[in-house]
Amino acid sequence: MADRYQRFASTGPGRLLVRRLGLPNPVPLRRHRPGDPLVPAPVLVGGGGRVTDAVHAALRSARVDTRSTPESDARYGALVLDATSIVDSRGLRALYDFFHPVVRGLTSCGRLIVIGTPPDQCDDSREATAQRAVEGFVRSMGKELRRGSTAQLVTVSVGAEHAVESTLRFLLSGRSAYVSGQVVRIDPVGAVPEVDWDRPLAGRTALVTGASRGIGAAIAEVLGRDGAHVVCLDVPAQGQDLSAVANRVGGSALQLDITADHAPGRLAEHLRDRHDGVDIVVHNAGITRDRTLAKMTEAQWDSVLAVNLTAQERLNDALLGADVLRRGGRVIGVSSIAGIAGNVGQANYATSKAGVIGMVRSLAPVLAARDVTINAVAPGFIETRMTAAIPLFLREAGRRMNSMSQGGLPVDVAETVAWFANPASTGVNGNVVRVCGQSLLGA
Amino acid sequence: MADRYQRFASTGPGRLLVRRLGLPNPVPLRRHRPGDPLVPAPVLVGGGGRVTDAVHAALRSARVDTRSTPESDARYGALVLDATSIVDSRGLRALYDFFHPVVRGLTSCGRLIVIGTPPDQCDDSREATAQRAVEGFVRSMGKELRRGSTAQLVTVSVGAEHAVESTLRFLLSGRSAYVSGQVVRIDPVGAVPEVDWDRPLAGRTALVTGASRGIGAAIAEVLGRDGAHVVCLDVPAQGQDLSAVANRVGGSALQLDITADHAPGRLAEHLRDRHDGVDIVVHNAGITRDRTLAKMTEAQWDSVLAVNLTAQERLNDALLGADVLRRGGRVIGVSSIAGIAGNVGQANYATSKAGVIGMVRSLAPVLAARDVTINAVAPGFIETRMTAAIPLFLREAGRRMNSMSQGGLPVDVAETVAWFANPASTGVNGNVVRVCGQSLLGA
Numbered sequence: 001m002a003d004r005y006q007r008f009a010s011t012g013p014g015r016l017l018v019r020r021l022g023l024p025n026p027v028p029l030r031r032h033r034p035g036d037p038l039v040p041a042p043v044l045v046g047g048g049g050r051v052t053d054a055v056h057a058a059l060r061s062a063r064v065d066t067r068s069t070p071e072s073d074a075r076y077g078a079l080v081l082d083a084t085s086i087v088d089s090r091g092l093r094a095l096y097d098f099f100h101p102v103v104r105g106l107t108s109c110g111r112l113i114v115i116g117t118p119p120d121q122c123d124d125s126r127e128a129t130a131q132r133a134v135e136g137f138v139r140s141m142g143k144e145l146r147r148g149s150t151a152q153l154v155t156v157s158v159g160a161e162h163a164v165e166s167t168l169r170f171l172l173s174g175r176s177a178y179v180s181g182q183v184v185r186i187d188p189v190g191a192v193p194e195v196d197w198d199r200p201l202a203g204r205t206a207l208v209t210g211a212s213r214g215i216g217a218a219i220a221e222v223l224g225r226d227g228a229h230v231v232c233l234d235v236p237a238q239g240q241d242l243s244a245v246a247n248r249v250g251g252s253a254l255q256l257d258i259t260a261d262h263a264p265g266r267l268a269e270h271l272r273d274r275h276d277g278v279d280i281v282v283h284n285a286g287i288t289r290d291r292t293l294a295k296m297t298e299a300q301w302d303s304v305l306a307v308n309l310t311a312q313e314r315l316n317d318a319l320l321g322a323d324v325l326r327r328g329g330r331v332i333g334v335s336s337i338a339g340i341a342g343n344v345g346q347a348n349y350a351t352s353k354a355g356v357i358g359m360v361r362s363l364a365p366v367l368a369a370r371d372v373t374i375n376a377v378a379p380g381f382i383e384t385r386m387t388a389a390i391p392l393f394l395r396e397a398g399r400r401m402n403s404m405s406q407g408g409l410p411v412d413v414a415e416t417v418a419w420f421a422n423p424a425s426t427g428v429n430g431n432v433v434r435v436c437g438q439s440l441l442g443a
Numbered sequence: 444m445a446d447r448y449q450r451f452a453s454t455g456p457g458r459l460l461v462r463r464l465g466l467p468n469p470v471p472l473r474r475h476r477p478g479d480p481l482v483p484a485p486v487l488v489g490g491g492g493r494v495t496d497a498v499h500a501a502l503r504s505a506r507v508d509t510r511s512t513p514e515s516d517a518r519y520g521a522l523v524l525d526a527t528s529i530v531d532s533r534g535l536r537a538l539y540d541f542f543h544p545v546v547r548g549l550t551s552c553g554r555l556i557v558i559g560t561p562p563d564q565c566d567d568s569r570e571a572t573a574q575r576a577v578e579g580f581v582r583s584m585g586k587e588l589r590r591g592s593t594a595q596l597v598t599v600s601v602g603a604e605h606a607v608e609s610t611l612r613f614l615l616s617g618r619s620a621y622v623s624g625q626v627v628r629i630d631p632v633g634a635v636p637e638v639d640w641d642r643p644l645a646g647r648t649a650l651v652t653g654a655s656r657g658i659g660a661a662i663a664e665v666l667g668r669d670g671a672h673v674v675c676l677d678v679p680a681q682g683q684d685l686s687a688v689a690n691r692v693g694g695s696a697l698q699l700d701i702t703a704d705h706a707p708g709r710l711a712e713h714l715r716d717r718h719d720g721v722d723i724v725v726h727n728a729g730i731t732r733d734r735t736l737a738k739m740t741e742a743q744w745d746s747v748l749a750v751n752l753t754a755q756e757r758l759n760d761a762l763l764g765a766d767v768l769r770r771g772g773r774v775i776g777v778s779s780i781a782g783i784a785g786n787v788g789q790a791n792y793a794t795s796k797a798g799v800i801g802m803v804r805s806l807a808p809v810l811a812a813r814d815v816t817i818n819a820v821a822p823g824f825i826e827t828r829m830t831a832a833i834p835l836f837l838r839e840a841g842r843r844m845n846s847m848s849q850g851g852l853p854v855d856v857a858e859t860v861a862w863f864a865n866p867a868s869t870g871v872n873g874n875v876v877r878v879c880g881q882s883l884l885g886a
Contacts, residue, residue, distance in 0.1 A: 088756075089748060089752045089753045089756060089795075089798055090748075090753060092748060092752075092794055092798070093744065093745065093748070095790075095794065096736070096739070096741070096744040096791075099736055100736055100737065100739060100744075103736055103737050104737045119801050119804065119805060122805070124805075125802065125805040125806050125809060126756060128801050128804070128805035129752070129756065129798050129801040129802040129805055130798065130801070131801065132797055132798060132800055132801025132802075132804065132805075133752065133794045133795065133797045133798030133801055134794070134797070135797045136781070136782045136783075136785060136790075136793035136794045136795070136796055136797025136798070137785075137790050137793065137794040137797070138785070139784060139785025139793065139797075139886060140736075140781075140785035140786055140787070140789055140790040140793040140794070141736065141785070141790060142785060143785055143786060143787045144735050144736060144787050144788070144790065181785065181886070292587050293539070293542055293543055293546055293583075293584065293587060294543065294546050294547045296539070296543060298539070301536065301539040301543075302536065305532060305533075305535060305536070309532045309572070309576065310532045310533060313531075313532060313569060313572065338579070338583075339579045340579075340885075341582060341883070341885055342579055342580075342581070342582025342583035342584070342585060342586055342624065343583055343586060344583070344586045344587050345587070346583055347538075347579075347580055347583040347584060347587065348539075350579035350580065350582065350583040351535055351538065351576045351577070351579045351580040351583070352532075352576065352579070353579055354575055354576045354577070354578045354579025354580070354582075355532055355535070355572050355573065355575060355576030355579070357575055358562055358571050358572040358573070358574065358575025358576055359568065359572040359575075361562065361571070361575065362562060362565070362567075362568040362571035362572055362575075363568050366568060440784070440883065440884055441883055441884070441885065442783075442784055442884065442885025442886045443582060443624070443885045443886070
């Protein structure tokens with residue numbers, strides 16, 4: 001899991017070499033620590049569209065030092081533009097006018113956030129064109145900023161303005177350290193629940209599959225830190241690691257093979273009888289059986305699809321059918337860049353992970369009617385035991401080919417899951433958010 | 444424009460070195476020459492969903508040698524699976540069952556095509572999930588196939604089955620040499636016009652902006668070859684090159700700065716008075732003014748947005764408003780991978796090219812009501828004078844980082860435009876198709 005290059009590049013001689021040779025220069029990312037301010041420097045807010053008031057209200061609630069007038073030579077922790085007032089391509093000049101004079105003042109690990117309108121919600125083609133154009137701007141800025149800074153587009157539907165706080169807090173904070181170049185959509189909802197931002201999941205029960213190690217263990221830890229009781233699930237063979245994680249997070253362990261015929265029924269029963277239902281379901285369990293299709297066995301195809309996709313569908317049906325998933329519930333899937341872009345030797349895995357995207361998109365409107373959301377993370381190169389086993393050259397390529405010039409950590413995926421899980425994220429539904437440092441790879 | 448590496452790799456010692464060192468191995472791509480058969484080897488068709496009959500009819504019409512029963516050790520020019528009968532994740536096994544035994548038999552520059560249902564048209568979440576999963580499969584296969592072969596997903600809405608022929612012909616033929624890993628959508632339409640497949644644009648008038656060189660000149664040539672009278676437009680400063688292209692394609696030249704205030708009116712007048720209207724409008728004119736945002740001047744922002752986006756919108760309004768664009772018309776935009784993924788130093792360009800995507804998506808339903816379609820190509824690394832000026836290292840990275848291990852040619856973009864322009868492509872609307880050899884880059 002060690003990124004020796006990053007450690008070397010931060011030494012004196014390392015820094016010199018990196019600069020002279022134009023090598024990748026990964027900076028230590030700002031990550032969330034309890035008690036830290038949301039943003040370590042003032043935030044400049046501009047624009048003046050229909051979301052501006054809600055942005056200011058959210059920043060006040062988060063006790064962020066907010067400025068509305070740019071000052072030359074000032075340093076900013078984040079630059080936020082409400083671009084919802086842009087209604088045609090000429091109006092896009094507002095992007096240049098706001099960011100050009102101040103972008104150099106962004107601190108290391110800074111945040112560039114543009115608020116827009118989803119193109120399909122626009123009044124006419126001119127507005128939809130301009131709003132879609134903003135995405136090209138944001139993705140370019142994500143690649144230009146460097147020094148650990150991120151750029152995001154948050155599209156807010158009309159009627160969803162009051163639902164932006166959980167998303168703004170996530171994106172401004174160190175919790176989104178390895179999330180960049182993403183488009184997040186917030187849809188209209190009723191009242192947004194009040195939450196204790198230090199323990200937003202207090203009183204909630206969360207299920208995490210594949211929780212015995214790696215990304216699953218990190219998800220269990222972060223949900224536990226945020227106040228949830230976490231039911232940690234994994235196959236019996238992982239029983240020992242699983243118990244250790246459950247103990248560490250003050251949760252409970254459940255040994256179950258989710259692909260077994262009886263698994264959905266047994267799980268629903270367990271959650272209903274022992275926990276009176278469940279609020280958060282994280283479908284993290286996943287396996288790989290890499291082989292090119294010509295050499296792949298039937299078993300390799302079947303097992304990957306069964307664990308990564310079919311089991312999730314069966315669990316969803318059981319938990320939704322028996323009303324074990326409570327109102328206000330959260331279903332969270334784990335997709336992958338391979339599911340977006342495809343990958344050599346992973347036709348089975350990519351099919352299953354593209355299916356997760358399909359599951360999120362198709363269930364989102366259905367679940368919204370029950371006050372439940374479904375979203376997914378799509379991790380890129382995350383430093384785990386799995387990636388540590390990749391041959392050096394490929395590993396280095398995967399690590400460096402992104403806007404952060406480094407791999408992410410399991411906690412980066414976990415924090416993104418926790419944002420989806422937050423009761424205040426009720427307008428965040430049907431999103432697939434990459435946790436990839438804005439990897440170059442895509443579709 | 445020379446790809447010296449590709450030439451070297453095809454020599455005896457070059458082949459040896461490439462094999463021993465595991466270097467990229469670009470094969471000469473199969474490109475369309477008049478009189479060539481559509482596919483140089485038999486095509487295997489499988490599946491048996493609702494589009495299978497239409498696929499067989501299209502292949503018969505194109506005089507393709509079609510097989511329905513796989514034979515071991517047979518060589519196939521294309522493998523086509525109708526996957527519309529897959530209704531849940533378990534059914535995805537049909538992908539493995541069909542392709543696994545025969546994928547090795549695909550010839551060099553072969554074609555893998557899966558026909559699916561657009562997820563938003565599916566009956567339930569299970570079917571939508573499975574149909575979306577197919578995309579991950581196809582993108583993986585595009586990366587696995589090598590030797591110049593391509594993989595595509597064609598999603599056919601219910602009621603659009605009879606409209607697949609122009610798309611199948613394009614994707615099977617050498618016209619789609621540099622198109623891979625794409626998802627094409629065909630929507631329901633009325634009767635599909637009969638066309639002479641050797642001169643599908645006979646009797647039509649096409650306008651191509653930026654036609655004096657590079658990709659624009661190639662588009663003018665291919666549309667002319669397909670029978671259209673081409674009005675070649677460019678700025679007065681390009682007058683000499685423009686006349687040469689117009690003469691070569693038997694078309695006419697029109698010198699006009701499309702960003703001028705009077706340009707839309709003058710163009711509409713010209714097309715109405717001289718040509719009695721226009722059938723095909725290709726918005727190819729585009730400029731770059733690369734600079735990071737912090738160093739970009741106002742003029743650099745404004746000029747790129749004006750030429751690449753605002754001018755297109757104004758021309759569309761003028762041509763549609765005055766009914767200069769005829770029924771059955773085609774509007775075709777040119778986006779870019781930079782518009783999809785963003786790019787360092789191209790915030791202005793990426794914004795404009797993302798805007799083109801927004802224009803296509805938002806105008807498609809509006810224009811469908813007038814029997815007009817709008818689509819766009821998004822070129823990746825295309826060998827032109829522009830890319831020849833890129834520094835060696837970046838140029839080589841751009842050329843090799845795709846499933847073809849080589850750059851595309853202007854004619855590859857032009858053939859894709861000609862497919863959109865085809866009167867039989869009436870169900871192809873609102874698509875953005877990359878011509879990038881399945882570049883690794885994306886969003």
